[in-house]
Amino acid sequence: MARHDEGVITVGRSRAGTVAANTAGIIFGLFMLFPVYWVLNTAFKPEAEVKSFSPTFLPQSPTLDNFRSALGEELFIPAMINGLIITAMAVAAALVVGFLAALAIARFQFYGRKAIILIVLAVQLVPFLALLIPLFLMLQRAQLTDSLPGVALVYLVLLLPYTVWTLRGFISGIPRELDEAAMIDGCTRAQVFWKIILPLTGPGLVATSVYGFIQAWNEFIIINTLNSPENQNLMAWLLYNQTERGTAWGPLMAGAIITSIPVVIFFLLIQRNIATGLTAGAVKG
Amino acid sequence: MYAVDTPPQKTAEPARPEPRRVNRVRRRSQRDARTAWLLSLPTLLILAALLAYPLYRMIVLSFQNMRLRELITGLTPPWVGLDQYTKALTDGVFWGVVARTAAFTVVSVTISVLLGLGIALLMRRVHSKVRLFMMIAMMFVWALPALVAAQAFRWLTDSDFGVLNYLIDKIPGVDFANHSWFVNPWEGWAVITTLVVWAGIPFLAISLSAGLTQVPKELLEAATVDGASAWQSLRNITLPILKPLLTIVTTLSVIWNFGLFTQNWALRDGHPEPVYQTLATFSYTQAFGQSRYSYGSAISVITVLLMLGVMAFYIRQMFKIGEVD
Known part of the structure; x- marks a missing residue:
């Protein structure tokens, strides 16, 4: 990643602007990750915590029950x-x-x-x-x-x-x-x-x-x-x-994680190829 | 693009060598051509059997009236000429679907491309650690299967236990407990659009940020020194250099978003209400939900025709840019 630094422009940049940019970047990253985080959070909650009107941001009593019940379907x-x-x-x-x-x-x-x-x-x-x-x-x-x-x-x-x-x-x-x-x-x-x-x-x-x-x-x-x-x-x-019969959110999210794991791993392995594949010609100009 | 790819015939021509050599070159290139066609044959046969033929069948089907009876008995469906098309084109529901799909495409692609460009530019300004964080976040989102992402959003916006309602409800004076996001179509489409934009940003931002590395920083610095504002530099230096790439990613986004299916299908539990139908789900529901295979085919044909211009444009761009040598 460090090599991207070569292209960073330093002339005419205010300190306040940089702080604002960094803050915006972090907020953007958190916003992107939130749904992923929430899937993980839900998957490890017991049913009572999933079906709660005031959801917690971490499982209070983490459990693998949802994974068990998804695999047991x-x-x-x-x-x-x-x-x-x-x-x-x-x-x-x-x-x-x-x-x-x-x-x-x-x-x-x-x-x-x-x-x-x-x-x-x-x-x-x-x-x-x-x-x-x-x-x-x-x-x-x-x-x-x-x-x-x-x-x-x-x-x-x-x-x-x-x-x-x-x-x-x-x-x-x-x-x-x-x-x-x-x-x-x-x-x-x-x-x-x-x-x-x-x-x-x-x-x-x-x-x-x-x-x-x-x-x-x-x-x-x-x-x-x-x-x-x-x-x-x-x-x-x-x-x-x-x-x-309605949605069992806990097992569904656990199932979604099991389903996604191979894809996510494989994707991260070859992401360089995917990112350049579709647009290689256009970047070369 | 690839100099080595120059056809062998061309090299033989200007030298005008003795006839025997020309013959040998020709014979070799004929044999090469035969080998090449032989190698391509399996691919071409498969594409012909499972792509070209279905395409032809779809067109034929759209001039017939195939229903469940014909499917079960195997009888040839009656020919009805242009009836399916007349039915579609005189149907207000169908036009509603077309307008909705087009409006969604325009709105979602505009937002996605602008945001993607904004994020790409932002990534040039932030600290390298922040940039790494942004990259990792986007990679995870990109890697997520579309259906899993849709299920995640369905859970976030669940009326009873969704965290979105919970968070909004926390704002003083706002009552969002048990708020149902899909009763009001504007709100429902806002959720679908957010999902599509959220899922589409990584491809756009990462491609565009790769493109931005092509912009010479000396040029931008010189412009800044000469008193150009950030906006002027963007408009007069960055965007012109980025234009070919922007065109490609925008075209791809149009093609993908126009074919919206997974997101509205999953968010509406596999039974999208009329107001959440797009051309893809409408054709599918007509065919497989209502057993109107011919009507569904006619809608598919119209969809493909509507997209043809955009697709031709994309292919022309690919040839023009030189990705295709």
């Missing part, structure tokens, strides 16, 4: 397993298929390349929910509704354009001279792929699959529409949980 663990299976299937398939296309766009000059780039970019902007009606009818006819592979198939399409686009960036970053040097030394195209591009794209593959995991893990509308309660993921469980 009939469909919670199955939803977690379903989510992991669907996500793994979708991410793995997107990675394999997407890598090949990324390779083509990044390393070959061919008629239609621009068209493929255009398709990959445009497809990311299609409001996916708009396609849910025909997708539902198609999967219904193929008898793939209320199944995990059906949802994974839809998620695959959801992840694929982004995967292609990001991996293309990573492959473009590998100096082409490496390929050429290897080919002069007698490597075939296939060997260049296995021995140079694939190993060097490793970090990119990790970052892309982590982002894919987040996308698939966070999705709930599609799975909620296609599958019965037995075949939901954790996000959909969070949604289902709210509509039945």
Whole structure:
């Protein structure tokens, strides 16, 4: 973080202004964190404290009951397993298929390349929910509704354009001279792929699959529409949980934390990539 | 952007080498093209089957009248021509939804972008420890799944035990006990907008603050020395340099916020009242709530058409800026 300091302007800045700016910054940070803090606060309170007209800002008698009761819910663990299976299937398939296309766009000059780039970019902007009606009818006819592979198939399409686009960036970053040097030394195209591009794209593959995991893990509308309660993921469980018999806020917040933990950890690991990915070109100017 | 990406044909042309070499180059580039298409084929097939075909089916569906009966029996739904579109376009409810979605998009994007820019500028002025704190706070918010964030806000604004009512009620002379935030649509939409802005700020502020590092500080210092006010420096130096990035993040925000679903869906318990419907939830409710699959499709088609201009603009910007080589 320290390197940002280089850009700080010191000329013509009043002390009072700096104090005001620091105060505003701290208030902003607290405001942003408050909902997160409140979720944590609630999750560790016993039910009597959750349902209190004068809520306390720390649990008076902290307890893990809410986590226990969330984990004990009939469909919670199955939803977690379903989510992991669907996500793994979708991410793995997107990675394999997407890598090949990324390779083509990044390393070959061919008629239609621009068209493929255009398709990959445009497809990311299609409001996916708009396609849910025909997708539902198609999967219904193929008898793939209320199944995990059906949802994974839809998620695959959801992840694929982004995967292609990001991996293309990573492959473009590998100096082409490496390929050429290897080919002069007698490597075939296939060997260049296995021995140079694939190993060097490793970090990119990790970052892309982590982002894919987040996308698939966070999705709930599609799975909620296609599958019965037995075949939901954790996000959909969070949604289902709210509509039945009023809201049990404590367990819901505990469930929300359990659901968020992998996402938050993964996100913080790859945040650098996400922050630059969407706007890299614009920053470079 | 990538000099190495220049097409091989171009390098062969000016030298005018002997014909045999040209042939070899052409043969190699033909083989390359075949390999490239082969590599792209799986992606293209999947996109065709699960994106292009559904898109086509959606359009076909919008000219039919598919209801629950056809879904169960598998019979071809009757063709009704433009009936679904006429129905939508002559329906006051539909226009209400369009106006509401558009108004929400304009308001939420304006607030988000202005606040995001403000926070990005603020981050340049604060102490490095304060900046780190702001960064960490924003990262947590950004990392939070949209549905979890929505559930958190639903809990904060709960009429019985929500902490928001409790805090407001503490102000002397104000009675907010058991206040229901979603009875008055203005208040309800204020909650939804706050949620969307709160969740959207990290992306905007962090991207824009990255963009601000591109502004040469010598330029700003020189302007200050020459007597330019902070506002003048911002308007005449910072904003012009930031413009391409601002355009991209604003366009993305418009696309995302226009498709609002998760937030109003979750905050209204999965049954948004008419006044909380947006185009996305309206189409969804028509199709899956009321089994009006064709009417829902027609609304989706209209939604996509409404967004087409913005999407084309985004793609053009990406090409123009050179992210796409």
